[in-house]
Amino acid sequence: MRKPIIAGNWKMNKTIKEGLEFVESIKGKTDDNVETLICAPFTLLKDLKEATKGTNIKIGAQNMHFENSGAFTGEVAPANLVEIEMDYVIIGHSERREMFNETDESCNKKVLKAIEVGINPILCCGETLEEREANETMKKVESQVSKGLLNVDPKDLEKVVIAYEPIWAIGTGKTATAQQANEVISYIRSVVRNMFGDLADSVRIQYGGSVKPANVAEIMGQSDIDGALVGGASLKADDFLGLLKF
Ligand code: PGA
Numbered sequence: 001m002r003k004p005i006i007a008g009n010w011k012m013n014k015t016i017k018e019g020l021e022f023v024e025s026i027k028g029k030t031d032d033n034v035e036t037l038i039c040a041p042f043t044l045l046k047d048l049k050e051a052t053k054g055t056n057i058k059i060g061a062q063n064m065h066f067e068n069s070g071a072f073t074g075e076v077a078p079a080n081l082v083e084i085e086m087d088y089v090i091i092g093h094s095e096r097r098e099m100f101n102e103t104d105e106s107c108n109k110k111v112l113k114a115i116e117v118g119i120n121p122i123l124c125c126g127e128t129l130e131e132r133e134a135n136e137t138m139k140k141v142e143s144q145v146s147k148g149l150l151n152v153d154p155k156d157l158e159k160v161v162i163a164y165e166p167i168w169a170i171g172t173g174k175t176a177t178a179q180q181a182n183e184v185i186s187y188i189r190s191v192v193r194n195m196f197g198d199l200a201d202s203v204r205i206q207y208g209g210s211v212k213p214a215n216v217a218e219i220m221g222q223s224d225i226d227g228a229l230v231g232g233a234s235l236k237a238d239d240f241l242g243l244l245k246f
Pocket of ligand 1: 009165169170171172173208209211212229230231232233
């Protein structure tokens with residue numbers, strides 16, 4: 001059985017004070033059967049981790065460099081995330097691919113490094129509107145997933161979460177229909193199966209893109225969808241709790 005994973009991606013939002021208020025208001029209201037994760041800006045992470053000790057709320061970063069250390073001004077090293085006990089790190093979000101020049105190759109290095117240091121990677125993939133309209137969705141996600149998971153040791157595969165996020169649905173209010181999302185996610189699982197055989201059944205694949213309390217149940221009701229990666233609707237505690245109760 002794959003445990004559902006609902007993750008908030010706060011992107012570049014919230015101060016430390018706001019983040020701590022948020023976790024205080026969801027503490028004690030989360031469900032042990034649903035993995036609950038908040039991915040916050042770097043400066044909030046240590047405080048959020050401390051504030052959620054002893055709860056089932058996990059904390060993750062939104063990026064990480066693949067080198068251990070060195071002359072990479074402005075970047076954050078894997079060891080920096082390890083020392084504050086990060087549970088997850090988002091890798092290759094479309095905003096980072098589009099605006100910060102992340103490539104399938106750098107994402108692959110980050111996935112491998114995250115596994116090496118003991119942080120679970122969430123590898124993101126998804127097509128643009130032009131690619132969807134040109135019937136290139138499957139080709140795009142196949143390429144992103146197969147390159148992103150290159151050289152992952154099969155024994156580590158279950159640590160990896162994949163997030164399918166069609167770019168046209170992110171922050172736009174346009175959600176892929178639950179069937180559209182499930183179709184692509186089933187295909188992604190078949191890509192993982194081609195690489196890793198039946199271990200593909202243990203990999204959790206999330207949908208992301210305008211998920212909100214009103215549509216989460218239908219999305220989570222699909223056969224191959226194991227969770228959601230949520231931006232906008234993860235910023236308000238009440239909405240986030242609504243997502244957890246899908
Ligand atoms: P959204 O963002 O829920 O605001 O569409 C999702 C994401 O980018 O992870």
